[in-house]
Amino acid sequence: MSGTTTPARARRRPSRGARLAYGALGVLGELLITLGVLVLAFLVWQLWWTDVEGNRQQAEVVRELPRVAVPTPTAGAGPLVATPRRDDPPVMADVEYRTTFATIQVPRWDGEPERPVSEGTDRPGVLDVLGVGHYPGTAMPGDVGNFALAAHRTTFAKPFNRIAELQEGDAVVVRTATVDGGPGTDTWYVYRVTSWEIVRPYQTEVIAPVPGRPGEAPTERYITLTTCHPMFSARERYIVHGVLDYWAPVADGIPAELVEGAR
Amino acid sequence: MYAWLWRHLPGSVVVRVLLVVLLAVAALAACFEWLFPAVAPYMPFNDTTVGE
Numbered sequence: 001m002s003g004t005t006t007p008a009r010a011r012r013r014p015s016r017g018a019r020l021a022y023g024a025l026g027v028l029g030e031l032l033i034t035l036g037v038l039v040l041a042f043l044v045w046q047l048w049w050t051d052v053e054g055n056r057q058q059a060e061v062v063r064e065l066p067r068v069a070v071p072t073p074t075a076g077a078g079p080l081v082a083t084p085r086r087d088d089p090p091v092m093a094d095v096e097y098r099t100t101f102a103t104i105q106v107p108r109w110d111g112e113p114e115r116p117v118s119e120g121t122d123r124p125g126v127l128d129v130l131g132v133g134h135y136p137g138t139a140m141p142g143d144v145g146n147f148a149l150a151a152h153r154t155t156f157a158k159p160f161n162r163i164a165e166l167q168e169g170d171a172v173v174v175r176t177a178t179v180d181g182g183p184g185t186d187t188w189y190v191y192r193v194t195s196w197e198i199v200r201p202y203q204t205e206v207i208a209p210v211p212g213r214p215g216e217a218p219t220e221r222y223i224t225l226t227t228c229h230p231m232f233s234a235r236e237r238y239i240v241h242g243v244l245d246y247w248a249p250v251a252d253g254i255p256a257e258l259v260e261g262a263r
Numbered sequence: 264m265y266a267w268l269w270r271h272l273p274g275s276v277v278v279r280v281l282l283v284v285l286l287a288v289a290a291l292a293a294c295f296e297w298l299f300p301a302v303a304p305y306m307p308f309n310d311t312t313v314g315e
Contacts, residue, residue, distance in 0.1 A: 026264065026266075027264045030264045030265055031264070038294065041291055041294055041295075041299075042294075042299055042302070045294070045295050045299045046299070046303065046306075046309075049295055050303075121311075121312045123303075123304050123309065123310075124304045127311065128303070128304070133312075135312070150311045150312045151311060152309060152311055153311065154309075155309055156309075160311070199313070201310065201312075201313055201314070202313070202314065203313055204313045204314040206313055207313060207314075226311060226312060226313055227311045228309065228310060228311045232308065233308065234307055234308050234309060234310040234311075237311070237312075237313055239313075
């Protein structure tokens with residue numbers, strides 16, 4: 001372009017200040033759009049990718065968990081079913097934070113794999129990486145008191161996603177691992193659901209030794225599951241209570257509730 | 264901002280499109296691997312315990 005500028009042409013060129021202002025607005029706009037894309041990407045990550053990774057990680061934890069194998073049935077016969085025992089169950093000792101000491105399986109949740117149970121209920125240490133968490137200070141499996149567990153309902157493999165399907169009488173099967181080999185290890189504990197409720201997050205009485213009655217000395221062997229409610233919110237908690245039905249050593253077979261086709 | 268990036272990418276339009284896609288995938292992968300896991304514990308939508 002040659003150097004002759006007419007007044008009309010000079011008037012049409014924006015001033016340097018205006019160009020800077022428009023440039024800054026452009027950058028701001030693009031930053032905001034980028035932020036929006038990042039938020040969307042975060043949602044995709046939370047609701048899909050953490051499930052993919054979580055399922056893989058938790059399956060590996062279960063696979064590598066040192067424990068006694070379920071006895072293989074004799075040829076021709078069906079699976080070896082353990083005889084229920086209703087005398088006082090053995091109880092394992094407390095474990096260290098983040099130790100995986102048991103697995104949990106719920107027959108009502110068709111298709112759901114066995115999930116590892118580890119000590120602690122914080123998200124970065126346990127719930128996001130190890131699956132189901134055990135509230136420290138609450139009872140161990142089979143013990144008098146409240147064996148209280150927490151897990152995600154969405155994201156990170158969502159172990160308790162189907163918690164609302166649980167009905168009174170449903171079985172919740174806990175299988176302890178070898179850990180220290182002491183009493184209560186490598187043992188099945190079959191609990192039965194008794195009730196469910198929706199509470200506010202501060203209602204810690206649901207995990208008291210006697211659910212709902214903090215301070216009262218327990219006489220029964222309870223289990224309590226906690227997770228968030230409604231499904232994609234953390235406004236409330238969905239709570240399921242159960243009571244021990246029977247126990248059996250893993251060496252005796254598998255619980256009837258876990259046999260293919262049983263419910 | 265993005266126009267500046269586009270202008271400074273080498274190659275023809277096709278090459279630049281490929282580069283942009285590659286950069287976007289790399290950025291997303293970095294988010295999935297480092298940024299989002301770091302930010303997740305601070306998001307309250309996922310609290311499942313009582314007493315928190």
